[in-house]
Amino acid sequence: MxxxxxxxxxxxxxxxxxxxxxxxxxxxxxxxxxxxxxxxxxxxxxxxxxxxxxxxxxxxxxxxxxxxxxxxxxxxxxxxxxxxxxxxxxxxxxxxxxxxxxxxxxxxxxxxxxxxxxxxxxxxxxxxDCTIYLLTGSLRLEGCKGDLVSVLALSDQVQGVCENGFVYPLQNAVIEKTNPYAVSNVISDDRAEINLSQGILLVFHYHGNR
CATH class of the missing domain: 3.40.50.10240 (Thiamin pyrophosphokinase, catalytic domain)
Structure with a gap:
């Protein structure tokens, strides 16, 4: 710590x-x-x-x-x-x-x-209020239904992004710095997971916020 x-x-x-x-x-x-x-x-x-x-x-x-x-x-x-x-x-x-x-x-x-x-x-x-992860592989979020989660590319490009357990799921998406669209997603299940295949992703998990 x-x-x-x-x-x-x-x-x-x-x-x-x-x-x-x-x-x-x-x-x-x-x-x-x-x-x-x-x-x-x-x-x-x-x-x-x-x-x-x-x-x-x-x-x-x-x-x-x-x-x-x-x-x-x-x-x-x-x-x-x-x-x-x-x-x-x-x-x-x-x-x-x-x-x-x-x-x-x-x-x-x-x-x-x-x-x-x-x-x-x-x-x-x-x-x-918020936990920020520097993600290079997989992440299981410990949160609650309704929590806000945003992801942004920290490397120029992040490939193979999958978001499961969200209102707006992603499957093998490509996220680029120049197109930061993957914000304000919402946890929809008791288990929410984010995975990627290449790059570094910033994951913003807002606790109890909607």
Whole structure:
């Protein structure tokens, strides 16, 4: 789990999520939110200009490992956190605090997982309102009938897209960046699945929204 310094919304929504992770990495100010959630992260990484002095001192006393980088650097703190996760062998990564606040930061955080998704790692961004998946193979969505789901091509073209369990099913569709038509689909069954044969697809699953 990677905690970034973005928008979180209702903090209680993350408590169950935190229970099921083996490794926690905070990207700089993400450590502030880890503190509010009662988490002792394994690592805090970045230029450390967003973590508060009090929380930094607290985690230092707890023996948390810090990896400090200069403020003028060629990578974002989220990129550094993902690189560390990959170095430590993580293959299923959930990022929180990576959506909202600023559109450029949101897009940068999504793009930061491209290489790992290409290499077969599972990458998703979670918020209480929406979960975004970087999909390269197959995905079973745990949701409710009526949930909104949109898909967009992250690579130039995504081939063999199938959507089952939706109001508007797709079978072996081709989705391109230049024709983003596959938005606002609706889950129609207890089991909804998305599959593709080639490319990277962004899957937006809105929880309980219609």
């Amino acid at each position: 990677v905690l970034a310094n973005g928008e979180y919304g209702v903090m209680d929504a993350y408590k169950d999520l935190v229970k099921n992770v083996d490794l926690v990495i905070c990207a700089d100010g993400g450590a502030n939110y880890a503190y509010y959630l009662g988490i002792n992260p394994d690592y805090i990484i970045g230029d450390l200009d967003s973590i508060t002095a009090e929380i930094r001192e607290y985690y230092q006393l707890q023996g948390v490992k810090f990896k400090k980088y200069p403020r003028s650097k060629d990578f974002t703190d989220t990129q550094l956190a993902l690189s560390l996760a990959e170095e430590l062998g993580a293959d299923d990564i959930v990022l929180v605090g990576t959506l909202g606040k600023r559109l450029d930061f949101t897009m940068s955080n999504i793009y930061a997982g491209l290489d790992m998704a290409h290499s077969g790692k599972k990458i998703k961004h979670y918020s209480p």
